[in-house]
Amino acid sequence: MNALLDLVVEKHGGLERWKGLSSVSARVTFGGPFWEFKGHADFANTVTVEASVQEEYVRQVDEVTGRTVVYDKKAERVTVAAADGGTVAELDNPRSTFDGFTPETPWDLAQIAYFRSYATWHYLLEPYLFTWAGAEVEEVEPRIENGETWRVLSVTFPDSVDAHNATQRYYYDSALLLRRMDYQPEVNGRPPVAHYIRKYETFDGIVVPTVRHVLSRNEDMTPDLSWIPITLEVGDVSFR
Secondary structure: OOOOHHHHHOOOOOOHHHHOOEEEEEEEEEEEHHHHHHHHHOOOOEEEEEEEEEOOOEEEEEEEOOOOOEEOOOOOEEEEEEEOOEEEEEEEEEHHHHHHOOOOOOOOOOHHHHHHHHHHHHHHOOOOHHOOOOOEEEEEEEHHHEOOEEEEEEEEEEOOOOOOOOEEEEEOOOOOEEEEEOOOOHOOOOOEEEEEEEEEEEEEEEEEEEEEEEEOOOOOOOEOOOOEEEEEEEEEEOOO
């Protein structure tokens, strides 16, 4: 593996520990105006998440309504079910349905369920995902931000993994903690994003980002601090 990636993975539990895990569960609260802007204000809510560690599969259950969202990459299908188990939305090959979309394009229920599913799965499994077969990782030029120097990993994911876009950048501080991610989500017309991690906790010996702020990114690479489109708060994390 890449030398920086070796250090980062070791900081976050170690490769052998991750390889021996089968699933991770968490309680995640989503906020921000993005969900309403896309036509689904009710997705600014709290869900119980169960995700596979060794394949892209994630299940989310709304704590208030009991609505369940499942995304299975192997099947290329996302499903949304009501509390009684009845299917209310489903979509095959969901990524292809976003072709031609812009940041202003509204999403249907299955599409927003897909977006939140693959993104949440990623956030719970990074940086282990960077070690998967087919992932290409290199350390690129560091970034100085607010007087700190952050080392940067450029990660290109294989086609077998759904991500915001194929190549994303991850910024690590001197303690090897993730401070920022940069990407341009294909499903939303590729607007530039600067995604910040504000807090961490350790669960079962693994460091987990617990507060995330997803911001717009300016042309000069600085974040737009005037508003926070998406927030995530993560807790009750358990690895098995």
